[in-house]
């Protein structure tokens with residue numbers, strides 16, 4: 001299935017050379033933002049945020065305003081026709097008739113892909129449930145490029161809710177495409193990295209290890225990527241409380257880290273980094289949030305300039321087969337074609353919207 005517009009649903013839909021060009025452009029924007037201040041004059045960007053956001057939404061909006069464009073959208077679906085039961089298909093169709101580019105965040109995995117099937121303009125995934133968050137990854141790559149001067153040969157610790165954290169899923173997929181990166185996953189066994197991400201890392205030739213405490217590995221890391229326990233993705237309050245406060249980065253633990261390790265976090269932070277770490281020169285999370293504007297400026301300009309036909313669905317519909325993930329958009333919006341990739345023998349299918357695997 002093809003669209004006449006180019007979309008950013010998952011960075012893996014593009015070659016690494018495309019991401020590299022975006023990061024380079026992001027660096028140039030950072031160094032001379034004024035040069036780009038009229039690039040999007042006369043263009044309108046719509047932000048459809050079905051889920052709370054501070055940084056992602058405001059950095060997208062700031063990016064468009066700094067490019068000379070205009071913004072429309074909602075940040076509370078209760079104030080839009082979504083509250084009356086409108087589908088993603090209809091909302092997307094209508095808003096893409098008003099705007100030149102559409103940015104969507106949604107609590108259900110695969111929602112951005114669903115939007116791209118009907119939109120009459122480019123769609124950018126600003127986070128789909130616990131699945132992916134490609135523009136946070138672009139932000140993270142720009143931060144690493146500027147602050148570590150490389151995207152290769154790094155030992156990266158990822159700590160916290162690796163099961164539900166969409167930022168670490170997208171980041172692992174991306175960093176495993178660069179040579180000699182080594183991942184150390186620090187989580188409880190309940191909140192470990194999903195198997196499909198670990199398989200992608202292996203297939204890309206990178207390595208990973210899994211541990212349960214921060215202290216045992218912090219001294220080895222070049223980058224520590226902290227994440228919040230994603231309370232909103234838990235089935236019950238009890239399950240969340242059992243995980244809360246497991247990992248807290250504080251000054252004492254920072255003493256065990258390398259002098260040039262950097263601490264990243266997509267934010268918001270809850271209690272996983274104590275405020276006394278903020279003054280440590282290795283704390284990079286506030287700078288990281290700022291870099292998000294530059295890379296999103298680069299992305300908006302690029303998406304508005306490039307005019308390539310885009311393959312939205314590459315898989316097959318298997319008669320009677322549906323995705324087994326209750327948090328997949330295909331189980332919420334019935335009209336969507338249920339499309340699966342097969343592993344070769346067609347007994348193991350992967351949902352193209354949320355990546356959930358299914359044996360048939």
Ligand code: NCD
Pocket residue numbers: 055056127133136166167227228266267268
């Ligand atoms: C993250 C998100 O929404 O996934 N925040 C962000 O976009 N900067 C991380 C989080 O909510 O924990």
